[in-house]
Amino acid sequence: MFELGWFSTARGKGSRNLLTAVLDSIQKGELKARISFVFCSREPGESAETDAFFELVKNYKIPLVTFSYQKYKTRVNGNDEIPGSILPQWRLDYDREVINRLKEYNPQLCVLAGYMLIMGPEMCSRYNIINLHPATPWGPKGTWKEVIWELMQQKAAETGAMIHLVTPELDRGPVVSYCRFPIQTDSLKPLWDSIAKRTVNDIKTAEGEDNSLFKAIRHQETIRELPLIVRSIKAISEGRVNIRKGQVTDNCGQTIPGYDLSAEIDHLIQGRE
Structure with missing residues (x-):
C-alpha cells in the first residue's frame, strides 16, 4: 500500500476539505493508498478550527502527531522569520524535532495541505513533499489573491494550478503536475469588458x-484544486510520475517539466463550471 504523510496547520475548513477529499478517494478505491500519519503544527486548544480538524482525524482513526510552532517559538525566544x-x-x-517525532513512519510521499511553515533543508531531504500553488508553472508567484490580481493586470489568456516538490526556496521546487484552463472565454468576456x-x-x-471577474477566476481555480491534488497523488502512486533525488521523472525515468493533468481534471469537473 502506498504510504502518505499529511502536514497541516489546520487553520480552517479548507484543510478539512483537502483531507476529506483524499480519504474519500481512498475509500472509494480510486486511490490505492493510506495516510499513515497526520502532523499538525498546532496542539489541542490553540484554535477552534484546528480542534475541529483534530476531531476529523480522530474519526478516521489516523495517527495524529502535534507539535506547536507558536509555543516552541515562545519557549526558545525565536525571532520572526524573514520570507526569502x-x-x-x-x-x-x-x-529536526518534527522529524524525530515522526521517526516511526516511512511515508513514500508527504502532502502539505494548509501547512503554513516553510520547510528547511533537512526536512526536504528527509521526505518527498508536495504542495499546491494556484498558478501554472509559468504563471505568477505569490498567494492565490496575488496571482489573480496579476492575471487581471496582464489580461492573461489562461491560468491553472500546479503541484510542486517542496524545497527550502518557497514555491520554486520542480513541478510534479499541473492543469491549465482558459480565462479569456465567451462566458467571461462580459466581465473582462467591464x-x-x-x-x-x-x-x-x-x-x-x-x-x-476576480470571483469568476477564483471559482474556476478552486473547483480544480482538490481534483488536482487527488489525481497527482494517484499518478505518483501508480508510477506514472516519479520523484527521485529531487527530480521528477516519467515512468521511463526521463526527467519531465511536470505531468499535464488538464484533460483528466476537465473531465472530472464537467457540470461544475
Whole structure:
C-alpha cells in the first residue's frame, strides 16, 4: 500500500476539505493508498478550527502527531522569520524535532495541505513533499489573491494550478503536475469588458475581491484544486510520475517539466463550471 504523510496547520475548513477529499478517494478505491500519519503544527486548544480538524482525524482513526510552532517559538525566544531568507537556527531545530517525532513512519510521499511553515533543508531531504500553488508553472508567484490580481493586470489568456516538490526556496521546487484552463472565454468576456478601462488598483480600491471577474477566476481555480491534488497523488502512486533525488521523472525515468493533468481534471469537473 502506498504510504502518505499529511502536514497541516489546520487553520480552517479548507484543510478539512483537502483531507476529506483524499480519504474519500481512498475509500472509494480510486486511490490505492493510506495516510499513515497526520502532523499538525498546532496542539489541542490553540484554535477552534484546528480542534475541529483534530476531531476529523480522530474519526478516521489516523495517527495524529502535534507539535506547536507558536509555543516552541515562545519557549526558545525565536525571532520572526524573514520570507526569502535563510531559516534561523531555532526554526531548523523545530524541523529536526518534527522529524524525530515522526521517526516511526516511512511515508513514500508527504502532502502539505494548509501547512503554513516553510520547510528547511533537512526536512526536504528527509521526505518527498508536495504542495499546491494556484498558478501554472509559468504563471505568477505569490498567494492565490496575488496571482489573480496579476492575471487581471496582464489580461492573461489562461491560468491553472500546479503541484510542486517542496524545497527550502518557497514555491520554486520542480513541478510534479499541473492543469491549465482558459480565462479569456465567451462566458467571461462580459466581465473582462467591464474592467477594460479600469486599472487593477482602481478595482482593488472600489470592489476588492468582490469584483465579478476576480470571483469568476477564483471559482474556476478552486473547483480544480482538490481534483488536482487527488489525481497527482494517484499518478505518483501508480508510477506514472516519479520523484527521485529531487527530480521528477516519467515512468521511463526521463526527467519531465511536470505531468499535464488538464484533460483528466476537465473531465472530472464537467457540470461544475
